Amino acid sequence: MKAAKKIGLFGFGTVGKGFYENLKKHPHIPVVIDKVCVKRIDLPRIGHELYFTNNPHEILEDPAIDIVIELIDDAAAAKVYVEKALENGKHVISANKKMIGESLEEVDLWHQVYEPSFLYEAAVGGGIPIVHSMDGFLHDQEVVKIRGILNGSSNYILTQMQQNQWTYEKALLDAQHKGFAERNPKLDISGIDASHKLSILAYHAFGEIHSNKSFEIESIETVSEADIRKAKSKGRKIKLVATLQRRNRVVECSVKPEFVGPDDELYSVDFENNAISVEALISGKHVFVGKGAGALPTGSAVIEDLKRVLGNYRYRTTLRPSLV
Incomplete structure (x- = not known):
């Protein structure tokens, strides 16, 4: 049996909690949330025993973390975390449409330069698998x-x-x-x-x-x-x-x-x-x-991206055919 891949999760708000609740319904997926990075670790969080930190480097610099999932609302910080995670050889899943939509030149470069997958189904259409x-x-x-x-x-x-x-x-x-x-x-x-x-x-x-x-x-x-x-x-x-x-x-x-x-x-x-x-x-x-919209539909899109990451799926971001 393969060892479970370790996840570093950024954000535990509406989407982060939705992802967490969805993941509990999929015990067959060989992953475990190892660390969660949030702004405030003093807030009461009931119903789980996750490890929380407010230091992003605990995730980004940890060689034991295989996959980073970014679910925060700060586009500037998200961009830094995603690029650093990819640079450090970690697969990345994001739901941050603002960061991705405003940084497509960098996103395109990340797809070409870094070997790990960068997927973001949850950034467009919630639970619709459009991407x-x-x-x-x-x-x-x-x-x-x-x-x-x-x-x-x-x-x-x-x-x-x-x-x-x-x-x-x-x-x-x-x-x-x-x-x-x-x-x-x-x-x-x-x-x-x-x-x-x-x-x-x-x-x-x-x-x-x-x-x-x-x-x-x-x-x-x-x-x-x-x-x-x-x-x-x-x-x-x-x-x-x-x-x-x-x-x-x-x-x-x-x-x-x-x-x-x-x-x-x-x-x-x-x-x-x-x-x-x-x-x-x-x-x-x-x-x-x-x-x-809503925690569970968006969280379900993150789950699907997680399955794809485990299968080493990457987006095909080459120019598309033009037949006109």
């Missing part, structure tokens, strides 16, 4: 268009505003209470969070790096009660839609509220659910739907 699908079945096809709901928090808020006539403020508080929105929801409601995910999808769809600074981005805060009444009168819903389209080799990216009708695949995707539609030149349209 793996782009890197697998869809890799050898030309992707024409990607369109979807990529932020569960904003979708939850818009759903409550439209179905139950809640105010924006009430819907936001409820989303935060249920763990769908962060304490500081700015990235979610502004469309920036979805734009980071769109940048990552562009990288895997086209093998190209596109900064969200060039995207057309609009917040759900611009959605008024009058907009909601208008949509309802026309039998439509308002969704924060992320779109990535390639026309004549030019990639166009946007994240903005849109009216969608019953014939749209995004129409019935409500609450914290996400949906991603991928149009490929050969196999046509593929629609992925699933939980896009």
Whole structure:
């Protein structure tokens, strides 16, 4: 029997706890959480006997740690930890869409330079296996268009505003209470969070790096009660839609509220659910739907990446075929 691989975990918030709870349900996976790095080790943590530290070097410099899992909300610190872990020969799994989306040039270099795997399924779409699908079945096809709901928090808020006539403020508080929105929801409601995910999808769809600074981005805060009444009168819903389209080799990216009708695949995707539609030149349209926010769906994506790491899986980040 193979010895269990040792994990160094950064972060024990909503996603970190979700990963921990998911991992307990998979005793067949030959891994053990050896150390957990958090900001504060004085906080009471009940129901487990994990070793906590606030010194990242206890994980990064420990030769016994095989895999680093980064689940913190500090993008700058995450970037440092991920690069150092890879440099020290450790596989890395991350859910940090902000860090990855804003550092794709470095991420691309890490894929090329370092031997260990760097995987981040949980950074896009929560429990939807979109990155793996782009890197697998869809890799050898030309992707024409990607369109979807990529932020569960904003979708939850818009759903409550439209179905139950809640105010924006009430819907936001409820989303935060249920763990769908962060304490500081700015990235979610502004469309920036979805734009980071769109940048990552562009990288895997086209093998190209596109900064969200060039995207057309609009917040759900611009959605008024009058907009909601208008949509309802026309039998439509308002969704924060992320779109990535390639026309004549030019990639166009946007994240903005849109009216969608019953014939749209995004129409019935409500609450914290996400949906991603991928149009490929050969196999046509593929629609992925699933939980896009919350501890357990995101934690499940980390588990799947963990299984892939144990199988020495690496992303194929070469330029994709162009058949136009």
